[in-house]
Amino acid sequence: MSFLASNLRFLRKQKGITQSDLADQLDVQRTMISAYEDGRSEPKLAALQKICELLEVGMDELINHDIEKLGRKAIQKRDLNILTIAVDDQDRENITLVGQKASAGYLNGFADQEYMEKLPQFHLPNLSSNATYRAFELAGDSMLPLIPGTIVIGAYVDHLSSIKSGRTYVLVTQTEGVVYKRVFNYLSENGKLFLVSDNEHYKPFEVKGEDVLEAWEAKAFISTDFPNPGDKKKPLSLDDLGEMIKDIQLDLKKLKG
Template structure:
């Protein structure tokens, strides 16, 4: 089923563009955008390619996926992202470490094999061998009791829809850089992830899924600091309260 009319209208409105503005970007008359959105005309391949570039989306997602109902299908511009990893002599994957000072360079070099080979590599026992892992050094105090300098070991996720509400993830993003937060999945409803700090001094905020380059589900951490017992672990009651507060914030954002 051709989903282009609904997808085009939804993406254009979400981007805050008029039909005239989109027509100018694509190089067609405004009336053609109206015809595309009404299903009265189909764009040529060249116009489809420009649309895909404008909305940072792949063509088959634009044509055949109900984005408004189901959220974005793919995180990256390519349907399947080829993740760059480093291997030992036995062809087994290392855990590459992205230190705090290397985080800015990682945004440009994460797909470069030469860059990845120059990162420190190590291995941890008891991790499933069917996943790819990466270590990220966190900075700041937004995720107390984990202290600055802690290494978060994350398992790579291919799609944002795999995110489980309230779990912690490392997000590699275009605008925010590398962040470690508790994440809530609102891709289907709003095309966004809602991120929350465990330190309530920091306000939650949302990240459009188009901004996300990589998602790593936190599986372990390595730290030279023992957590303060007085802070205690996050309880089910704490998590329930956090979810309710996130839902209230989402409703405020949606209504604004």
């Protein structure tokens, strides 16, 4: 069930914005705002993004959370960022490709609509329509058997608290840049995420939640490499990774002591 209509009406009144004011901001007729709030029509994606910005609310919360009845979600400011996406002439979301060379610029341009529209765009079949996707080209061999040049397609994560330990994510961070790692969520304990490489030659490291600008859960990958089954090493299990993390944390405590 979508709560878009009721949430729009509730938040608009809460902020003291009239239907006419909102219509002017969206460049539509006032009657269209009335139709949105009555559930007779729904705004297009570009208008929906503008509404989220004006009402200071995340898109997922606006659509899927009954704000008037349940109150606002207890989320941090970074979770209210409006995701910049590109659409085609039929108003369908494109998958934006962030190549290796574009990774550095992406840190500064991920919120810039003009910058994002200059990056390559494409569509893929068989992906759920309930998520927004972005593609990142891997550099380095820290996540073998995925080799450098592999394209990882991630689904946007609205809130860092939704990150599930043991799964792989592309994180856009202020400190480490754009990284693809297996992530363990310790935000509720110490405000940090623990990042582990599938290639055991790379040491795990921590990232503060406040330093994460975007998170994308890996859903698919594209590669021109066809691995030889005889060359494949047995991947580390989640239990193995958990033991590694415990050992590292014990070592860190000893060093601090």
